[in-house]
Amino acid sequence: MKNRIVLTVISAFFISVSAFSQVGINNTNPTTTLDVKGGISLRESVAPLKINDGVSENIDLGEVPYSQYLIEGPTGAFSIKSIKPISGADGQIVRLINSTAYDMTIVNDKTANPLRILCPNESNLNLKGKNSSVTLQYSKSLSKWTVLGYAATEKQVTRKFDAIGKSNIHRQNSSWDTFDELDIEFTPTNSTIYLNFNAAGRRYLLASAKFRILVNGSPIPGLEIRASNSSEFYNASLPMYPLEVTPGEKIKFSVQWFREGSALSVIYNHPSSDPSHNRYLTIID
Structure with missing residues (x-):
């Protein structure tokens, strides 16, 4: 029993010494805390x-x-x-x-x-x-x-998503409503994406148009696109608007429009019958 106690004390001594020593693997003269002569496998x-x-x-x-x-x-x-x-x-x-x-x-x-x-x-x-x-x-x-x-590969692929409205639509009520066919749903790979939007059409009785882009059903805060007016026409544009997103999380975009003016005012977007009319949303990831 006494011999066992002595051996235990001696072992503890050497363990404590080795804990503060330099260790060499395949070499007898380590220069750092751990000095390996040969390969390391993880x-x-x-x-x-x-x-x-x-x-x-x-x-x-x-x-x-x-x-x-x-x-x-x-x-x-x-x-x-x-x-x-x-x-x-x-x-x-x-x-x-x-x-x-x-x-x-x-x-x-x-x-x-x-x-x-x-x-x-x-x-x-x-x-x-x-x-x-x-x-x-x-x-x-x-x-x-x-x-x-x-x-990783050096080649960074830029992806582009397009939504183009083709049907004839108009807006007379003075409230926000869906700007048809401009829905895009995708999963971004970058933390910053770029929105591009354009709408052109005709206005009746001094009507004005404004637009907003929704992300997962909610408008982007502080972003309303007011159309410029020329004679009986309007045009709204938003080029390369940066938006921070979370890569890997699916996200859905849509567009709404609003008619400003008197109760009889109307805004038209008729791309199927008038080539000067258009509406599209493009997202670059």
Whole structure:
């Protein structure tokens, strides 16, 4: 029993010494806390990391977290907003590899949530192309993940979505109503998209027209497009209006119009019978 106590004390002594020593692997003269002569392997999880469409938050890396994961599951563009680090972690590293053909966005978030990610330049990191990847490292002092490195195709594809009105419509009531056929629903891949809108038609009895764009059923705050008038015609235009959105979250756009003037005033939009009339909405992502 006495010998066991002595051995325990000696073992504890050497453990405490090694805890403050430099460690060499395949070398006998380490120059840093850990000095490895040879390659280092960061093991990949056998099971892929299942990610849903849209924005994924509080991603759980599993009971025994690995340093590398292959992402599977999305059926469209997707975003990663937050990941659960190991409790008390400082310096934990994880590499995520996108095995899908869909764009992966790492969402920048500087709020107090300790599971969120800080991206370079405080802007979302959009990674396009199959096998694109991002390497993240957890910082205890920042209470955030930071981007250690990433790889993606350099080619950035610009997408364009068009809605063109073709039927003849008119508006006499002085209230907001649907500007027909200008509906666009899509999932953005960039954090900033650009809206382009135009409407031209005829006005009767000094009527005036104004328009607004709705996002998921609500008007964009502070954005009303008032048409300019010339003789009996009106024209409204909104070129390249920037709008901040969340990549990976589906979004729906629509347009409404409003007739100003006396009770007998009317605004017309007749593209099917008059080539000078038009209405369209274009979104560039």
